Amino acid sequence: MPDPLASLTLALAIILFLTVIFWPTFGLINQWKRHQRTSIRVLTEDALKHLYKAEVEGRGATLQSIAGTLQIGIERTTSLLAYMQRGGLVTWEEGRPQLTSVGRHYALHIIRAHRLWEYQLADQTGYGKTEWHALAEHREHELTRDDVSELSVKLGHPRYDPHGDPIPPASGHLQTHGGKPLMTLAVNQTGHIIHIEDEPETVFAQLVAEELSPGMDVRVLDKTRERIVFWADGDEHILAPMLAANISVVPLPNADRSKFFNTEHLSDLKPGEQARILRLSHFCHGAERRRLLDLGLTKGTVVEAELASAGGDTMAYRIRGALIALRSEQARLIHITRLRAADAP
Amino acid sequence: MMKADGNLLATEASCKSCPLYHAAHMKKLGVDMEDWDYVVALAGNPNTGKSTVFNALTGLHQHTGNWPGKTIARAEGGYAYANKRYKVVDLPGTYSLLAASVDEEIARDFVLFGQPTVTVVVVDATRLQHNLNLVLQVLEITDRVVVCLNLIDEAIRHGLRMDHRRLARDLGVPVVPTVARSGVGLAELSRAIHEVATGKIICHPYRVQSEPPELKQAIKTLTEKIEKALPDLPNARWIALRLLDGDERIATALRKGELGDLRRSTVGETDSPRPADEPTEKALVEEILASAQSRRSTIGYNVHERYVEAIYTDAARLADRAVTLADEKPRFDVDRAIDRLVTSRIWGFPLMIGLFAFIFWLTISGANIPSAWLSALFIDTICPMLREGAAAVGLPWWLRGLLIDGMYLTVAWVVSVMLPPMAIFFPLFTLLEDFGYLPRVAFNLDNIFKKAGAHGKQALSMMMCFGCNAAGIIATRIIDSPRERLIAIITNNFALCNGRWPTQIILATLFIGGLFPSPLAGLISSAVVVGVTILGVLLTFAVSWFLSRTLLKGEVSTFSLELPPYRPPRFWQTIYTSMIDRTIFVLWRAVVFALPAGAVIWLVANVHIGNVSLAQYLIGFLDPFGILLGMNGIIILAFIIAIPANEIVIPTVLMLIVLVTGAGDVGAGAGVLFEPESESTLKPLLASGGWTLLTAISVMIFSLVHNPCSTTIYTIYKETGSVKWTAIASLLPLVLGIVLTFFVAQLWRLLAELG
Numbered sequence A: 001m002p003d004p005l006a007s008l009t010l011a012l013a014i015i016l017f018l019t020v021i022f023w024p025t026f027g028l029i030n031q032w033k034r035h036q037r038t039s040i041r042v043l044t045e046d047a048l049k050h051l052y053k054a055e056v057e058g059r060g061a062t063l064q065s066i067a068g069t070l071q072i073g074i075e076r077t078t079s080l081l082a083y084m085q086r087g088g089l090v091t092w093e094e095g096r097p098q099l100t101s102v103g104r105h106y107a108l109h110i111i112r113a114h115r116l117w118e119y120q121l122a123d124q125t126g127y128g129k130t131e132w133h134a135l136a137e138h139r140e141h142e143l144t145r146d147d148v149s150e151l152s153v154k155l156g157h158p159r160y161d162p163h164g165d166p167i168p169p170a171s172g173h174l175q176t177h178g179g180k181p182l183m184t185l186a187v188n189q190t191g192h193i194i195h196i197e198d199e200p201e202t203v204f205a206q207l208v209a210e211e212l213s214p215g216m217d218v219r220v221l222d223k224t225r226e227r228i229v230f231w232a233d234g235d236e237h238i239l240a241p242m243l244a245a246n247i248s249v250v251p252l253p254n255a256d257r258s259k260f261f262n263t264e265h266l267s268d269l270k271p272g273e274q275a276r277i278l279r280l281s282h283f284c285h286g287a288e289r290r291r292l293l294d295l296g297l298t299k300g301t302v303v304e305a306e307l308a309s310a311g312g313d314t315m316a317y318r319i320r321g322a323l324i325a326l327r328s329e330q331a332r333l334i335h336i337t338r339l340r341a342a343d344a345p
Numbered sequence B: 001m002m003k004a005d006g007n008l009l010a011t012e013a014s015c016k017s018c019p020l021y022h023a024a025h026m027k028k029l030g031v032d033m034e035d036w037d038y039v040v041a042l043a044g045n046p047n048t049g050k051s052t053v054f055n056a057l058t059g060l061h062q063h064t065g066n067w068p069g070k071t072i073a074r075a076e077g078g079y080a081y082a083n084k085r086y087k088v089v090d091l092p093g094t095y096s097l098l099a100a101s102v103d104e105e106i107a108r109d110f111v112l113f114g115q116p117t118v119t120v121v122v123v124d125a126t127r128l129q130h131n132l133n134l135v136l137q138v139l140e141i142t143d144r145v146v147v148c149l150n151l152i153d154e155a156i157r158h159g160l161r162m163d164h165r166r167l168a169r170d171l172g173v174p175v176v177p178t179v180a181r182s183g184v185g186l187a188e189l190s191r192a193i194h195e196v197a198t199g200k201i202i203c204h205p206y207r208v209q210s211e212p213p214e215l216k217q218a219i220k221t222l223t224e225k226i227e228k229a230l231p232d233l234p235n236a237r238w239i240a241l242r243l244l245d246g247d248e249r250i251a252t253a254l255r256k257g258e259l260g261d262l263r264r265s266t267v268g269e270t271d272s273p274r275p276a277d278e279p280t281e282k283a284l285v286e287e288i289l290a291s292a293q294s295r296r297s298t299i300g301y302n303v304h305e306r307y308v309e310a311i312y313t314d315a316a317r318l319a320d321r322a323v324t325l326a327d328e329k330p331r332f333d334v335d336r337a338i339d340r341l342v343t344s345r346i347w348g349f350p351l352m353i354g355l356f357a358f359i360f361w362l363t364i365s366g367a368n369i370p371s372a373w374l375s376a377l378f379i380d381t382i383c384p385m386l387r388e389g390a391a392a393v394g395l396p397w398w399l400r401g402l403l404i405d406g407m408y409l410t411v412a413w414v415v416s417v418m419l420p421p422m423a424i425f426f427p428l429f430t431l432l433e434d435f436g437y438l439p440r441v442a443f444n445l446d447n448i449f450k451k452a453g454a455h456g457k458q459a460l461s462m463m464m465c466f467g468c469n470a471a472g473i474i475a476t477r478i479i480d481s482p483r484e485r486l487i488a489i490i491t492n493n494f495a496l497c498n499g500r501w502p503t504q505i506i507l508a509t510l511f512i513g514g515l516f517p518s519p520l521a522g523l524i525s526s527a528v529v530v531g532v533t534i535l536g537v538l539l540t541f542a543v544s545w546f547l548s549r550t551l552l553k554g555e556v557s558t559f560s561l562e563l564p565p566y567r568p569p570r571f572w573q574t575i576y577t578s579m580i581d582r583t584i585f586v587l588w589r590a591v592v593f594a595l596p597a598g599a600v601i602w603l604v605a606n607v608h609i610g611n612v613s614l615a616q617y618l619i620g621f622l623d624p625f626g627i628l629l630g631m632n633g634i635i636i637l638a639f640i641i642a643i644p645a646n647e648i649v650i651p652t653v654l655m656l657i658v659l660v661t662g663a664g665d666v667g668a669g670a671g672v673l674f675e676p677e678s679e680s681t682l683k684p685l686l687a688s689g690g691w692t693l694l695t696a697i698s699v700m701i702f703s704l705v706h707n708p709c710s711t712t713i714y715t716i717y718k719e720t721g722s723v724k725w726t727a728i729a730s731l732l733p734l735v736l737g738i739v740l741t742f743f744v745a746q747l748w749r750l751l752a753e754l755g
């Protein structure tokens, strides 16, 4: 029988070795794979996307801006652009790279693939909002034109991605969302969020943590140099201008002010308390939203919190006679007005 | 035969006088459904009694249970009524047909494209408002609907008074009150189905009215367009709605002409789809689609939401008209009190563990005696008779060995060891299930599953795995996020299944319970089994956590689970059906797999290479590896032979010990699976094979954590459709088991050396 101490040591060493190589996130194999992904084609496509967006926004791309976006050196960028020029995707004009019409068409396809994929993630999967971009960033390079058309059909030809960016048609032009920054609204003015920029990732993650989402109606309460205070769909938010800059709105000059007030959430109810549903937050989207509606959580429904789970955090509500368990993150997205015992039907 | 006929006549005679005479027109046909005249689809919310209605109509034993998501695949059966043959299809339960999940799509597609002559919507009378959502949707799709207002007994128990006539008038279709579980009202139901199918009753189904004006207008214009282009469609309005909601499945169906099947004229006929091949029709369809698309951009994209709101508004009004509360004064609500207790912060978990421990204890202490009887019968009595008989007939020795000593004895062992615990465990478990306790367990465990990055409904599929892992894999279909479903599939194997309960129970009794004096022994053994079960659950959490942070990274999706109302189970009925459905079914499977395994064992022990048998050769080869894991070559070989059926691990081990140690006088010869008469001979025999306490513990751990059985692996492949995930689900537990037993064994030996 082998010596236990020796075999234990050996086994630990083997496990450590295998972990370093195979671990799904930081393992060597995975890192190598990730490196492979930044192949010349992927770089080309990312550069095209950057050039196209710069063109649409009218700010023109430079060698430096491309290198910065792709996170590669100037030298590599130069040779990449030379490669793209040979392929007929870009030309040089006035010392700046410009897209050819072939390049523009190609870029449009990549953007379309990206946004459709984000839509599909938002509409049909459980991936978190902050994960969509990275997943789509990867996937856009794998979808062929046929795949993309098929996807569009399957999704019912959506026109906007979940951040509010228009999804370009198979051929045509990229449109912008056309909103203006939230900061441009004056105090007491109302507006409608139509777009939330998903880059940079850290900024977007904070906006997601605030549970902000396109589709919400906002009313500005206070605005200073350091911060903006506003109501969005019944919740008060305080944001630094740096964060607020990523939110675009269209003003709603004639909005009914009485619709804007601070509301409670279903998750605020304690067992035995009743409330009437005002709305589902726009933060709740896609399949999840449809499911809650199908379970009867529609506007005007009276619900009662009935049971708290022994494990905590999950609560069962009496909804139209049925007892339905929801997690607190879900219940948070349902806005309510409380009913006193006397108002209850 | 005579007796059955007599009974039938007697029933018929006594029925002639009663108003339910038409019951005698009915004949259950089971799965015999050749040349049916009509097709009946059973739709409904989960847990409303669809499967119970299905079983009552067809005489089949589709699984029923008081939890949502019990029926996952669709089941078919048949019955005859008034000389017409009906095929019945039990659809998965859904809250809606707006196709948000796979289940809904299956149900919707069947109602829409499967051409059922009649769709029966089974409705829970105690939750009428909630259930009417689906009814109103079905009424939009098809005219030929019968509403089965089930669970009337429960409605009465809760003090509700149902006015089904008023509901029928409001809905424009027949409404039949039933108590499916005791068969009340089923005769009326089949008559209503018959009358709708044969056109005796023409339905005038209710249409949703509360849509907001702009949506209503859009639907109206589009409906008119569709009606003009395709005058045959009975559900133009619904199609208009789906097109406005951007449902591409419906658009495609319209293009291909698949919806033409629903023409009113085709009652009962099954003609093939009529492609929209005439150019004019094609052009018209394209025009409709274009018009829907353009309208979509003007009325906005939340059609689904506004439509659901409208349905529920109507549902609330209709339900209010049909239901009255019989006695207004609030009574002591037992159901609520039980719910408070089983989900309470303090008592919730102890109660859960206590309840399961109690069930195991009953199983362990109750199974011993019948096990001994069965083995006395099969092994001590029948086996020698078979041997003598075979010798008398003059079968050659190798065929005798193969048939009797190999196959028969393996099966006999499996039956005598597995049948008694299963016959106790399954009915108890089924009672819990019927009562409605299991969803509460899922509800309590949800937070832990969430923290592990998994889905709360995984608790339900885990419960199924405690019976059979393959069944548990299928049950993961109730999890609608693919990521979390894969997590549930990969971790399924950590829930001990039937095949492994006996191994755990026997080893815990012999090696651990045996260390204590007799009154304590039984308790300690069941505590050990509960401990192993909890270890499995903890591993489920740990592995789920690991997967959700690495291979299956992603955010936890949400969770909505209906907690069904408690329904007092019908004790004897439940016990009877669970014996028939589950115990016999699982046993049958075990026997089917044990048969060839028995033959293999016999062959391995009797085929010689040179002077050593193949078995000895393999054992020698596997020994060093086995010893590293605290076991030995025999045990590893037994686990390999038992891949088709976990239940034969211990019998195989015993047989191989006899073969290698030459303790031949205990058993009956090479390759014979024998049953030592009592536990007292079992332990010395294992000890002669080198078994120690460490061996027993290692085998218990390895039996909990190793590759799933071949049926489960095949089921995983069928469900995931992916070789990669099947491989991961099979190998991950195996590797984990090897690592676990290795560390346990080495640490054990290290401590033994030190102390």
Ligand SMILES: Nc1nc2c(ncn2[C@@H]2O[C@H](COP(=O)(O)OP(=O)(O)O)[C@@H](O)[C@H]2O)c(=O)[nH]1
Pocket (backbone or CB within 6 Å): B044, B045, B046, B047, B048, B049, B050, B051, B052, B053, B063, B064, B065, B066, B067, B068, B069, B070, B071, B093, B150, B151, B152, B153, B154, B178, B179, B180, B181, B182, B433, B434, B435, B567, B568
């Ligand atoms: N009390 C009562 N229980 C019923 C009745 N019909 C079904 N059940 C029970 O309700 C539970 C769910 O039934 P099942 O047929 O599995 O529902 P399904 O999910 O719709 O197929 C089971 O425990 C049945 O025994 C009924 O009429 N009365």
Ligand SMILES: [Mg+2]
Pocket (backbone or CB within 6 Å): B047, B050, B051, B052, B063, B064, B070, B071
């Ligand atoms: Mg069912």
